[in-house]
Amino acid sequence: xxxxxxxxxxxxxxxxxxxxxxxxxxxxxxxxxxxxxxxxxxxxxxxxxxxxxxxxxxxxxxxxxxxxxxxxxxxxxxxxxxxxxxxxxxxxxxxxxxxxxxxxxxxxxxxxxxxxxxxxxxxxxxxxxxxxxxxxxxxxxxxxxxxxxxxxxxxxxxxxxxxxxxxxxxxxxxxxxxxxxxxxxxxxxxxxxxxxxxxxxxxxxxxxxxxxxxxxxxxxxxxxxxxxxxxxxxxxxxxxxxxxxxxxxxxxxxxxxxxxxxxxxxxxxxxxxxxxxxxxxxxxxxxxxxxxxxxxxxxxxxxxxxxxxxxxxxxxxxxxxxxxxxxxxxxxxxxxxxxxxxxxxxxxxxxxxxxxxxxxxxxxxxxxxxxxxxxxxxxxxxxxxxxxxxxxxxxxxxxxxxxxxxxxxxxxxxxxxxxxxxxxxxxxxxxxxxxxxxxxxxxxxxxxxxxxxxxxxxxxxxxxxxxxxxxxxxxxxxxxxxxxxxxxxxxxxxxxxxxxxxxxxxxxxxxxxxxxxxxxxxxxxxxxxxxxxxxxxxxxxxxxxxxxxxxxxxxxxxxxxxxx
Amino acid sequence: xxxxxxxxxxxxxxxxxxxxxxxxxxxxxxxxxxxxxxxxxxxxxxxxxxxxxxxxxxxxxxxxxxxxxxxxxxxxxxxxxxxxxxxxxxxxxxxxxxxxxxxxxxxxxxxxxxxxxxxxxxxxxxxxxxxxxxxxxxxxxxxxxxxxxxxxxxxxxxxxxxxxxxxxxxxxxxxxxxxxxxxxxxxxxxxxxxxxxxxxxxxxxxxxxxxxxxxxxxxxxxxxxxxxxxxxxxxxxxxxxxxxxxxxxxxxxxxxxxxxxxxxxxxxxxxxxxxxxxxxxxxxxxxxxxxxxxxxxxxxxxxxxxxxxxxxxxxxxxxxxxxxxxxxxxxxxxxxxxxxxx
Numbered sequence: 001x002x003x004x005x006x007x008x009x010x011x012x013x014x015x016x017x018x019x020x021x022x023x024x025x026x027x028x029x030x031x032x033x034x035x036x037x038x039x040x041x042x043x044x045x046x047x048x049x050x051x052x053x054x055x056x057x058x059x060x061x062x063x064x065x066x067x068x069x070x071x072x073x074x075x076x077x078x079x080x081x082x083x084x085x086x087x088x089x090x091x092x093x094x095x096x097x098x099x100x101x102x103x104x105x106x107x108x109x110x111x112x113x114x115x116x117x118x119x120x121x122x123x124x125x126x127x128x129x130x131x132x133x134x135x136x137x138x139x140x141x142x143x144x145x146x147x148x149x150x151x152x153x154x155x156x157x158x159x160x161x162x163x164x165x166x167x168x169x170x171x172x173x174x175x176x177x178x179x180x181x182x183x184x185x186x187x188x189x190x191x192x193x194x195x196x197x198x199x200x201x202x203x204x205x206x207x208x209x210x211x212x213x214x215x216x217x218x219x220x221x222x223x224x225x226x227x228x229x230x231x232x233x234x235x236x237x238x239x240x241x242x243x244x245x246x247x248x249x250x251x252x253x254x255x256x257x258x259x260x261x262x263x264x265x266x267x268x269x270x271x272x273x274x275x276x277x278x279x280x281x282x283x284x285x286x287x288x289x290x291x292x293x294x295x296x297x298x299x300x301x302x303x304x305x306x307x308x309x310x311x312x313x314x315x316x317x318x319x320x321x322x323x324x325x326x327x328x329x330x331x332x333x334x335x336x337x338x339x340x341x342x343x344x345x346x347x348x349x350x351x352x353x354x355x356x357x358x359x360x361x362x363x364x365x366x367x368x369x370x371x372x373x374x375x376x377x378x379x380x381x382x383x384x385x386x387x388x389x390x391x392x393x394x395x396x397x398x399x400x401x402x403x404x405x406x407x408x409x410x411x412x413x414x415x416x417x418x419x420x421x422x423x424x425x426x427x428x429x430x431x432x433x434x435x436x437x438x439x440x441x442x443x444x445x446x447x448x449x450x451x452x453x454x455x456x457x458x459x460x461x462x463x464x465x466x467x468x469x470x471x472x473x474x475x476x477x478x479x480x481x482x483x484x485x486x487x488x489x490x491x492x493x494x495x496x497x498x499x500x501x502x503x504x505x506x507x508x509x510x511x512x513x514x515x516x517x518x519x520x521x522x523x524x525x526x527x528x529x530x531x532x533x534x535x536x537x538x539x540x541x542x543x544x545x546x547x548x549x550x551x552x553x554x555x556x557x558x559x560x561x562x563x564x
Numbered sequence: 565x566x567x568x569x570x571x572x573x574x575x576x577x578x579x580x581x582x583x584x585x586x587x588x589x590x591x592x593x594x595x596x597x598x599x600x601x602x603x604x605x606x607x608x609x610x611x612x613x614x615x616x617x618x619x620x621x622x623x624x625x626x627x628x629x630x631x632x633x634x635x636x637x638x639x640x641x642x643x644x645x646x647x648x649x650x651x652x653x654x655x656x657x658x659x660x661x662x663x664x665x666x667x668x669x670x671x672x673x674x675x676x677x678x679x680x681x682x683x684x685x686x687x688x689x690x691x692x693x694x695x696x697x698x699x700x701x702x703x704x705x706x707x708x709x710x711x712x713x714x715x716x717x718x719x720x721x722x723x724x725x726x727x728x729x730x731x732x733x734x735x736x737x738x739x740x741x742x743x744x745x746x747x748x749x750x751x752x753x754x755x756x757x758x759x760x761x762x763x764x765x766x767x768x769x770x771x772x773x774x775x776x777x778x779x780x781x782x783x784x785x786x787x788x789x790x791x792x793x794x795x796x797x798x799x800x801x802x803x804x805x806x807x808x809x810x811x812x813x814x815x816x817x818x819x820x821x822x823x824x825x826x827x828x829x830x831x832x833x834x835x836x837x838x839x840x841x842x843x844x845x846x847x848x849x850x851x852x853x854x855x856x857x858x859x860x861x862x863x864x865x866x867x868x869x870x871x872x873x874x875x876x877x878x879x880x881x882x883x884x885x886x887x888x889x890x891x892x893x894x895x896x897x898x899x900x901x902x903x904x905x906x
Contacts, residue, residue, distance in 0.1 A: 182646070187642070188650075189650070190636050191613055191614075191636070191638070192636070192662035193636045193662055193665045193713070195636065
């Protein structure tokens with residue numbers, strides 16, 4: 001066989017391989033991109049168009065003029081800002097204390113505090129409000145046993161509930177900065193004669209200031225956009241989130257709802273942008289080979305810090321545990337005999353919404369994990385000029401509050417103008433909105449895994465003749481498996497408990513767990529609401545245990561392979 | 565003695581990091597703590613600095629007990645392998661930090677910072693931040709920061725290990741020069757025997773949490789006390805008593821009394837003279853050219869032997885040779901039966 005004939009035989013096959021690889025890479029980017037356009041960009045455009053559509057069908061700023069001149073809007077805005085600001089100061093302040101306690105102090109029982117910090121993440125956001133009502137409400141523990149009547153509905157109730165809701169986020173962001181601090185730096189300062197207080201001022205504060213800023217913006221954003229606590233404990237204290245709800249559900253005034261939605265979007269986008277910038281500054285300070293700081297016990301610092309930490313953790317725990325406890329007693333707070341009767345849900349549908357939510361959450365988790373993984377694979381093979389805008393687009397949904405996205409969906413999918421109408425009222429659409437609502441976090445988690453992936457491995461694979469498909473499934477997927485597991489469970493757990501994005505999309509025939517809890521509470525069946533919340537927390541808690549187990553298993557398998 | 569550590573013991577759980585260790589440092593002296601990783605040298609340094617608590621024993625400076633004094637009251641200077649400059653402070657602020665803590669007037673601080681930057685030969689980086697400097701520059705700044713406060717003792721924890729080979733060589737020389745000029749008593753932890761040989765007045769050689777031998781670099785190299793020291797300090801030929809008696813009996817005269825396996829002979833490779841000899845007992849198994857010297861491996865009745873010669877190499881693989889070792893070139897070392905991978 002001559003060289004020429006040999007070459008002639010091989011060349012076409014080779015070219016076909018290149019082409020099919022390119023096509024696969026293109027599909028990997030294009031399919032998730034179509035999803036982003038259809039289920040994120042397009043609805044957001046619709047919401048904007050509806051906000052400038054006047055009642056007579058023309059376009060103009062009349063709606064904005066009307067909203068801006070209404071007293072109700074300004075009151076809600078002022079309420080949102082004051083409540084958001086107060087919550088942020090409290091939440092970040094307490095979060096900073098807990099983070100310092102966990103990472104810079106020595107006292108026993110830190111596991112309990114870590115558990116307390118995770119709990120609010122597995123509970124629907126209105127659980128804090130329910131718990132507060134059980135403790136401080138008119139029929140709460142305090143008024144029952146001391147006779148002191150407290151008005152918990154309104155500003156303070158909302159501030160306390162949201163402070164507890166935002167605390168875990170603040171602790172996690174500030175902790176992430178604290179663990180990066182190098183123990184050697186503190187030892188150097190120590191030997192130079194610097195006192196612990198001075199080290200805190202000179203070294204710790206400058207290093208975590210951006211994380212504190214970042215935590216402030218995150219907490220501010222999640223509190224002013226949260227709907228669950230505002231609906232349950234806000235009372236007459238109207239905020240922007242409840243204002244959208246009353247415009248849309250109460251007055252069926254979709255265009256006005258759209259205007260309020262756009263107004264809510266503005267501060268959130270601003271704070272999201274500042275937070276991203278702050279995070280960038282934080283990263284540049286990161287050092288390599290960090291020796292982690294191991295605090296030595298110092299009574300003067302650790303005894304008070306330990307007490308304060310346990311007090312805060314106790315607050316979080318008691319508010320959530322009281323909901324679980326109240327679901328098992330006959331008549332709160334008069335008869336504490338054990339009963340399971342509240343678990344017999346009397347509202348139409350019973351537990352069907354819980355099982356429906358489980359299915360929706362599994363759907364969102366499976367499809368979502370697949371979508372972000374495919375997108376990340378595709379981006380590896382996409383020229384930078386296209387990849388750059390795609391990355392920005394993929395990180396955008398986090399800046400849109402759930403209420404606004406939900407409103408955008410109802411405006412988009414409830415319109416018979418396009419075939420997308422077919423999705424309206426389906427469980428699929430709820431799974432879809434849950435995925436796009438949390439798209440950014442899922443995408444960023446997977447990208448973290450991809451950044452750690454040594455590209456030589458993929459190059460070695462392709463030198464051996466494997467195509468993108470084979471490399472992705474046999475080399476990359478096992479490497480980023482821990483991130484994929486995290487993303488799967490993250491999407492599942494968020495979908496189980498989220499309320500704000502789905503509140504507009506449920507119908508009498510199709511509802512989800514968080515909405516059922518709100519309806520039970522609305523109907524005055526507070527104990528049943530507690531029972532239903534407990535059931536949801538049990539499912540999410542199981543998922544959390546499943547995730548930890550899966551990650552542990554993966555870590556074990558990896559360490560066995562590397563012979564350690 | 566200026567600094568003395570007596571009977572220091574430190575355990576981490578069941579692991580004994582330091583086992584009844586006593587060392588001392590004279591005024592103006594440069595002493596190295598040398599040993600393989602895990603031998604306890606860093607633990608000892610951290611105990612002296614006050615960064616790790618001591619379980620038993622004590623640390624004294626001119627008879628003042630330090631053991632209960634926190635690190636920040638001791639008035640020492642420390643330099644870590646990882647530079648550990650304060651990332652949020654400029655070079656000037658880093659160097660000034662200890663002086664500021666001591667409430668030195670700011671005009672004095674400014675003058676001192678300038679002077680120190682001259683000493684470390686980096687006068688132009690005063691306003692830079694650690695992230696903008698090379699590893700070598702960062703380590704010089706860390707050194708300036710440590711000596712700015714005129715420390716009672718300067719502690720160096722593997723200060724050169726993270727640097728490139730050529731930076732390391734020049735900084736070695738500079739640190740030693742500086743220490744001689746300022747006469748600061750200095751204790752350096754290192755696992756690099758060349759570094760210890762070049763820089764130290766005395767070397768404390770450690771292994772498995774105990775001090776194996778203390779002495780000048782010359783003593784440790786030429787008169788190693790144990791197999792471990794002989795092996796750790798440069799390369800050596802370690803031959804059992806039995807083989808020496810059978811093949812090089814004239815070296816037996818200086819051997820201390822004791823059972824055969826108590827002592828081994830240590831012969832440095834440059835102390836062996838090779839002679840071309842067709843009837844020689846040894847065979848050249850390989851030769852390598854290392855620039856300033858030649859490395860020749862032999863096989864013979866005394867086992868495998870390493871020889872180093874200067875000048876042109878006249879020996880070829882397979883050639884028969886005879887060897888000559890002067891009795892004074894052979895040191896008998898205690899067989900501490902510790903296998904060390906150099």
